[in-house]
Amino acid sequence: MKKILFIVFILLFDFRFVFSQSLNEAAEKYKNGDYKQALEIYQKLNDGENPYLIYNIGNCHYKMGDKTTALSQYIKAFKILPRDARIKENMLKAAGDNGEILFSKDIPDFAYSVYYFFSDNELSALFELFFAIFVFLIVTNTKRKDNSLMSYIVISAFLFSIFGVWHMMRKNSIFHNPGVIAQETDVLSGPKNNFNTLATVPKGRVVTVLSENDDYFEIGIPKDNIKGWVKKEDLIKID
Amino acid sequence: MNLIGKLLLLPFLFCFELVLSSQNTVVSAWVDKKTVPINESFTLTISVTGTNALNAKPDLPAIFDFNIYSSGKSSNISVVNGQISSTAEFSYTLTPKKTGKFVIPKIGIFTGNEKYFTKEIEVEVTPPSFSNQPSQQTYPKQPKQKKQNISSDELIFVKAYTDKKSAYPGEQITLSIKFYTALPISSNPQYLPPSYSNLISEELPPVKTGTEVINGVRYYYAEVKTALFGIMPGKASVSPATIIAYTQSQSEEELDPFDPNFIQKFFSKAVNTKEVKLQTKPIEIQINPLSNPPADFSNGVGNFFITAKADQNTVNMGDAINLTVEITGKGNVKSINPPEFKSENFKVYDVLSSETLSKNNDIVGGTKKITYIISPTREGEIKIDPIKFTFFNIDSQKYETIYSEPIKIKVLKPKDGKTYDFDKTPIQNEISKKDSDINYVYEKSKSVLIFKASKFINEFKMYINAVLILILLINYFTNKKLEIIASNPKEYAYKKALSNFKEKIKTVKFEPESKKILGIIYDSIYDYISAKLKKNIGHLTFSKLEAEILSEKKDFSKELLSELKKTIEKIEFLNYAASEIKKEEMEKLITETFNLMEKIEKEFSK
Known part of the structure; x- marks a missing residue:
C-alpha cells in the first residue's frame, strides 16, 4: 500500500513539475513575442477546465491578431472564473475591439461584479450544498423532535433559495450558452439556405446559442430582438 | 481652485515646454582665425540654440593635429513675453602641432534627445610669425659650449606644481604644467592632461609660451594652467601629466630654437626626429573642511x-x-x-x-x-x-x-x-494615455480544484437532488407514521398484530434451544391476542382467555377456539416434556401455529 501511495505521489509530483516547466516555457515564448509557439504549449496543457490557461490562449490569439477567437476564449475563461479582473478586462477589451458591448454603461460596474461573482457551476454547487445542509438539518430536527435546529434550517433554506434563484436568473445572461460570430454571416429564418435572411451579423458579435442541428445553430440576440439560424462554420460555440 | 484661473495661467506655465519643443535646435561652430601661425593659438566656439540647449554636451572627436583645451562654457536663458530662448556656447583653445592645412572634423553635440553635428572647419597653420616673439637682443643666442656640457634630459623636461597645497572645498587651486626645452623640436608637443581625484577641473587657456634662463641655460617653455576645485574634505590628488615631443637628432646640424628663423629653418628641411615622452610627478592636495556652515x-x-x-x-x-x-x-x-x-x-x-x-x-x-x-x-x-x-x-x-x-x-x-485661486498644490502635468493593451498572461499555475469540484457537482446535480428529495420524503412519511402510532397505539397494535406475530416467529429460526423456541411461540400467541383484544391479557388460563375473546367477539368460531386450545396445550406439554423436541416436529408446530393465527386474524376481521 505504501509503495502504491509513493508511486502515486511521485507521478503527481512529476506531473506538476512537467506542467510548471511547460508553463514557464510558454510564458518565455510569449514574452519574446513567439505567440504561436506559446499557444501550442498552452493548448497542450489545457484540459478545458483551467480558466488561467484558457485566458492565456485568448491572449495568444489576441496578440496574433485573431480577436474573435480571443474573445471566445476570454468568455470561456470568464464563465469559469468571472471574478478574475484580468480575464474580465481582457474580455471587455476584446469585445470592444470587435465592436461588441458586453456590459452596459448604464449599469454600475459594481453591480456586474456582484452579479458575476460566482460562475454558473459555482452557483449550482452552492445551491446543492445548502440544499443538502437543509435536508440534513430537517432529518436531524425530526429525530430530535425539539425544533432546536429551526433557525439553521431557515438560514440554509434562505441560502439555497438565493443561490437557486441566482442560478436561474443567470440563464438570461449573455454568457448562458454563448457563441461568437466568427465571420460576418446571415441569420436565416430556418436551418437551410432557402430560408429568408433575417439579418446580417458582423464578426465578433456575442450571441446566445438556443439549439443546433447538423449544419446550423439557432441563435438569439435579445438586445436586437433577432432570432434565427446561422451556419455552424460561422459561429464559435462556447461550451 | 478656480478652473478658469488655472486655465489662464497654464499657457504660461507650459509655454516653456511648448516653445522649446516647437523651436528647432541650431548648432554651429566657428574659429576666430582661419589662418594661424604655428606659434599661436586660436579659439573654436560651438554654439547650441533651441530645444535642450542647456543639456547639450559636445562630443569632441580625436583631433590629432591640434592640442585642444576647454576655455569655458556659457549658457543663457531669456524669457520674454512667455517666449523662452536658450543658448549654450562652448569655447576651446586650439594650438597647432605642425604646419599645413588641417580640418577640424564634424563635432557631435548630444542634446539628451538627439545628436547634431557641426560642419567641418578648415584651418591653415603657417610657419611662425615673429611679431610677438622676443627680440634677439632680449634673448641672446645660446652659447654652444654651455649647452654641450648639460645632459639631454636636462635640456628638455616638464614640471607640475600648484599654487597651494591645501584649500577648502570649492576654493580655486591653480595647477601649472610647464614644459621646458632647450632642444629644437619638430612640432608643438602633444599634451595628455592628468586625471584628478576629489577635484573638479577647469582649464585655463591659452597656453603661455616664452623663454626662461635656468642655470645659465635659456629654455623655451609652454605653460598650461588648470583651475582645480576640491569636492570633499580629505585628500585630493593630481596624477602625472604627459608631454610627447619630437626632438631633432643630435647628429643633425644643430638649430637654435631661439633663432628667430628657427622654425622656418626647421620646417624647410627634412630632419630625423626622436620621440621624447615626459611625465610630471603626482601632486597631493589637502582639502580642509569648512567650519560650521550655516543652514542656508x-x-x-x-x-x-x-x-x-x-x-x-x-x-x-x-x-x-x-x-x-x-x-x-x-x-x-x-x-x-x-x-x-x-x-x-x-x-x-x-x-x-x-x-x-x-x-x-x-x-x-x-x-x-x-x-x-x-x-x-x-x-x-x-x-x-x-x-x-x-x-x-x-x-x-x-x-x-x-x-x-x-x-x-x-x-x-x-x-x-477673472478671479484666481492659488492653492498650495503644485500643478502637475497630466498623464496622457497613448494606448492600451490586454493584461499579461498568467505565468504561474494556480489551483483549479474549486472549478473542477463545482463542475463535478453540477454534472451530478440531478442525482443529488433526487437523493435529497427522497430523503425528505422518507423523513416525512416516517414522521407521519410515528405520529399515528403516538396518537393511538392500541389500534396500531391491533392492525399490526399478525405481522408482529410473524416477525417474532421468524426469529425462532436462529434459536438453537427448542425450549426457548416454544417460549417464543407461546408468548407470541398471547401478544397477538392481547393486541387483538386491545388489552393486556398476560398469561391467562385458556378458559379465561376464551372468555375474554368471546366477550370481545361473541360469534368467534368455536372450532378455532378449540384449535387454539390444543395448540397452547401442545406447547405447554412439549415445554414440560423431558426429552428434546425433534426439528421436524418443531417445524410442524410452527407451521400449524402460523396457519392457525392467520385463520384467527380472518375471524377477527369478520
Missing part, C-alpha cells in the same frame, strides 16, 4: 555680489513675472545652489538657471543667473523681499550673507475681471 549656505566659495530685477513692475493678477537674480564674482559659480525664493505674495511656478564662466587672469569666476517665474497672489502694491545669499568669502575666510535690493510690484485687477 549656498555652497558658494569665493567672493560674490548679488543683484535682482523683475522684467515688469506693473502686472495684472494672473500674469507672470520673470524675477532674475544674478550672482557674480570669483569662484566656481557652477557649484552654487540657487537661493530659495519664499513669499506669501507670490507663487513660484518654475526656476531656471544658467551660468557664464570667466577665466580672466587665470581666476575662475562668472555669473550664475537664476530666473524665478512667479505670479502675484494678491492685488495692490506688493514687495519682492530681498533675496538672501550666503557664501564662504575666500578673501576674508568667513561666511558672508548678502542681499539683493527689494523690488516693488504693482498688481492690478485681473484682465476681464
Whole structure:
C-alpha cells in the first residue's frame, strides 16, 4: 500500500513539475513575442477546465491578431472564473475591439461584479450544498423532535433559495450558452439556405446559442430582438 | 481652485515646454582665425540654440593635429513675453602641432534627445610669425659650449606644481604644467592632461609660451594652467601629466630654437626626429573642511555680489513675472545652489538657471543667473523681499550673507475681471494615455480544484437532488407514521398484530434451544391476542382467555377456539416434556401455529 501511495505521489509530483516547466516555457515564448509557439504549449496543457490557461490562449490569439477567437476564449475563461479582473478586462477589451458591448454603461460596474461573482457551476454547487445542509438539518430536527435546529434550517433554506434563484436568473445572461460570430454571416429564418435572411451579423458579435442541428445553430440576440439560424462554420460555440 | 484661473495661467506655465519643443535646435561652430601661425593659438566656439540647449554636451572627436583645451562654457536663458530662448556656447583653445592645412572634423553635440553635428572647419597653420616673439637682443643666442656640457634630459623636461597645497572645498587651486626645452623640436608637443581625484577641473587657456634662463641655460617653455576645485574634505590628488615631443637628432646640424628663423629653418628641411615622452610627478592636495556652515549656505566659495530685477513692475493678477537674480564674482559659480525664493505674495511656478564662466587672469569666476517665474497672489502694491545669499568669502575666510535690493510690484485687477485661486498644490502635468493593451498572461499555475469540484457537482446535480428529495420524503412519511402510532397505539397494535406475530416467529429460526423456541411461540400467541383484544391479557388460563375473546367477539368460531386450545396445550406439554423436541416436529408446530393465527386474524376481521 505504501509503495502504491509513493508511486502515486511521485507521478503527481512529476506531473506538476512537467506542467510548471511547460508553463514557464510558454510564458518565455510569449514574452519574446513567439505567440504561436506559446499557444501550442498552452493548448497542450489545457484540459478545458483551467480558466488561467484558457485566458492565456485568448491572449495568444489576441496578440496574433485573431480577436474573435480571443474573445471566445476570454468568455470561456470568464464563465469559469468571472471574478478574475484580468480575464474580465481582457474580455471587455476584446469585445470592444470587435465592436461588441458586453456590459452596459448604464449599469454600475459594481453591480456586474456582484452579479458575476460566482460562475454558473459555482452557483449550482452552492445551491446543492445548502440544499443538502437543509435536508440534513430537517432529518436531524425530526429525530430530535425539539425544533432546536429551526433557525439553521431557515438560514440554509434562505441560502439555497438565493443561490437557486441566482442560478436561474443567470440563464438570461449573455454568457448562458454563448457563441461568437466568427465571420460576418446571415441569420436565416430556418436551418437551410432557402430560408429568408433575417439579418446580417458582423464578426465578433456575442450571441446566445438556443439549439443546433447538423449544419446550423439557432441563435438569439435579445438586445436586437433577432432570432434565427446561422451556419455552424460561422459561429464559435462556447461550451 | 478656480478652473478658469488655472486655465489662464497654464499657457504660461507650459509655454516653456511648448516653445522649446516647437523651436528647432541650431548648432554651429566657428574659429576666430582661419589662418594661424604655428606659434599661436586660436579659439573654436560651438554654439547650441533651441530645444535642450542647456543639456547639450559636445562630443569632441580625436583631433590629432591640434592640442585642444576647454576655455569655458556659457549658457543663457531669456524669457520674454512667455517666449523662452536658450543658448549654450562652448569655447576651446586650439594650438597647432605642425604646419599645413588641417580640418577640424564634424563635432557631435548630444542634446539628451538627439545628436547634431557641426560642419567641418578648415584651418591653415603657417610657419611662425615673429611679431610677438622676443627680440634677439632680449634673448641672446645660446652659447654652444654651455649647452654641450648639460645632459639631454636636462635640456628638455616638464614640471607640475600648484599654487597651494591645501584649500577648502570649492576654493580655486591653480595647477601649472610647464614644459621646458632647450632642444629644437619638430612640432608643438602633444599634451595628455592628468586625471584628478576629489577635484573638479577647469582649464585655463591659452597656453603661455616664452623663454626662461635656468642655470645659465635659456629654455623655451609652454605653460598650461588648470583651475582645480576640491569636492570633499580629505585628500585630493593630481596624477602625472604627459608631454610627447619630437626632438631633432643630435647628429643633425644643430638649430637654435631661439633663432628667430628657427622654425622656418626647421620646417624647410627634412630632419630625423626622436620621440621624447615626459611625465610630471603626482601632486597631493589637502582639502580642509569648512567650519560650521550655516543652514542656508549656498555652497558658494569665493567672493560674490548679488543683484535682482523683475522684467515688469506693473502686472495684472494672473500674469507672470520673470524675477532674475544674478550672482557674480570669483569662484566656481557652477557649484552654487540657487537661493530659495519664499513669499506669501507670490507663487513660484518654475526656476531656471544658467551660468557664464570667466577665466580672466587665470581666476575662475562668472555669473550664475537664476530666473524665478512667479505670479502675484494678491492685488495692490506688493514687495519682492530681498533675496538672501550666503557664501564662504575666500578673501576674508568667513561666511558672508548678502542681499539683493527689494523690488516693488504693482498688481492690478485681473484682465476681464477673472478671479484666481492659488492653492498650495503644485500643478502637475497630466498623464496622457497613448494606448492600451490586454493584461499579461498568467505565468504561474494556480489551483483549479474549486472549478473542477463545482463542475463535478453540477454534472451530478440531478442525482443529488433526487437523493435529497427522497430523503425528505422518507423523513416525512416516517414522521407521519410515528405520529399515528403516538396518537393511538392500541389500534396500531391491533392492525399490526399478525405481522408482529410473524416477525417474532421468524426469529425462532436462529434459536438453537427448542425450549426457548416454544417460549417464543407461546408468548407470541398471547401478544397477538392481547393486541387483538386491545388489552393486556398476560398469561391467562385458556378458559379465561376464551372468555375474554368471546366477550370481545361473541360469534368467534368455536372450532378455532378449540384449535387454539390444543395448540397452547401442545406447547405447554412439549415445554414440560423431558426429552428434546425433534426439528421436524418443531417445524410442524410452527407451521400449524402460523396457519392457525392467520385463520384467527380472518375471524377477527369478520
